[in-house]
Amino acid sequence: MPKHLIVTADDFGLSSQVNAAVERAHRDGILTAASLMVAAPAAAEAVAIARRTPSLRVGLHLALVDARPALPPDAVPDLVGPDGWFRRDTARFGAALFFSPRMRGQLAREVAAQFAAYAATGLPLDHVDAHQHFHLHPTVAGLMIRIGARHGMRAVRIPAEPVSVVRAIEPEARIALPAITAPWTRLLGARMRRAGCRVPDQVFGLSWTGAMTARRVAALLDRLPAGTTEIYTHPALDGDYPGAAPGYRYRDEFEALLDPAVAAAARRSGATLGGYGDLG
Numbered sequence: 001m002p003k004h005l006i007v008t009a010d011d012f013g014l015s016s017q018v019n020a021a022v023e024r025a026h027r028d029g030i031l032t033a034a035s036l037m038v039a040a041p042a043a044a045e046a047v048a049i050a051r052r053t054p055s056l057r058v059g060l061h062l063a064l065v066d067a068r069p070a071l072p073p074d075a076v077p078d079l080v081g082p083d084g085w086f087r088r089d090t091a092r093f094g095a096a097l098f099f100s101p102r103m104r105g106q107l108a109r110e111v112a113a114q115f116a117a118y119a120a121t122g123l124p125l126d127h128v129d130a131h132q133h134f135h136l137h138p139t140v141a142g143l144m145i146r147i148g149a150r151h152g153m154r155a156v157r158i159p160a161e162p163v164s165v166v167r168a169i170e171p172e173a174r175i176a177l178p179a180i181t182a183p184w185t186r187l188l189g190a191r192m193r194r195a196g197c198r199v200p201d202q203v204f205g206l207s208w209t210g211a212m213t214a215r216r217v218a219a220l221l222d223r224l225p226a227g228t229t230e231i232y233t234h235p236a237l238d239g240d241y242p243g244a245a246p247g248y249r250y251r252d253e254f255e256a257l258l259d260p261a262v263a264a265a266a267r268r269s270g271a272t273l274g275g276y277g278d279l280g
Contacts, residue, residue, distance in 0.1 A: 006200070037067060060125060
């Protein structure tokens with residue numbers, strides 16, 4: 001079974017520091033794709049970079065938590081806090097969505113607005129994923145399927161991380177997140193396949209979110225499973241910008257994508273690099 005590798009940068013458009021890192025990591029490193037936050041402060045700059053870099057495969061990073069909405073905050077009052085940003089209490093927010101038709105209506109309008117904003121860029125839609133994997137929520141997944149179908153959604157990230165590979169690299173690795181999300185991941189994968197969307201066979205980035213160092217990425221590439229693998233990262237020149245996640249090693253992740261040892265591991269893997277749209 002052949003190996004296909006997609007190396008993605010999340011949060012494209014969140015800041016100029018992120019945008020510059022994405023552009024260089026694609027030009028000089030192993031980065032093949034980026035996920036655009038359409039309502040983020042530097043989204044217009046990110047779109048300009050994508051337009052002049054057609055080999056970079058760009059998709060929609062649907063941002064519904066800890067981010068700015070595409071709609072005015074007063075159009076989604078139950079989804080945002082006093083600062084106008086989406087709520088940060090992800091677990092409580094997700095639970096509330098199950099019981100509030102009003103919130104679900106606002107969420108549907110926001111999801112539609114973000115898909116429409118992406119379509120307005122004129123960029124091909126390589127894939128769709130969600131900030132903090134919020135599409136694991138069944139309500140969000142359903143909206144993504146229904147609204148995404150109108151915008152040509154053909155591929156979706158399913159955060160299914162093989163724990164055995166992570167543990168082979170770091171036996172002491174904390175794997176709580178993949179274990180907790182596994183039932184929701186299987187459900188999401190089944191729903192997306194039924195909807196006709198391509199999904200990866202495995203994804204890496206959950207256990208080491210914000211800390212995908214050169215050593216870890218090279219070790220993953222040396223153990224790359226067969227099939228389609230996505231490795232997602234959060235590169236930036238630095239973490240000094242609004243919306244940066246505390247503790248994330250942005251510069252380390254950026255440098256990992258440029259590291260010669262990582263590039264050599266990618267070549268050794270025998271994988272074909274690209275985006276979801278390159279898979280045929």
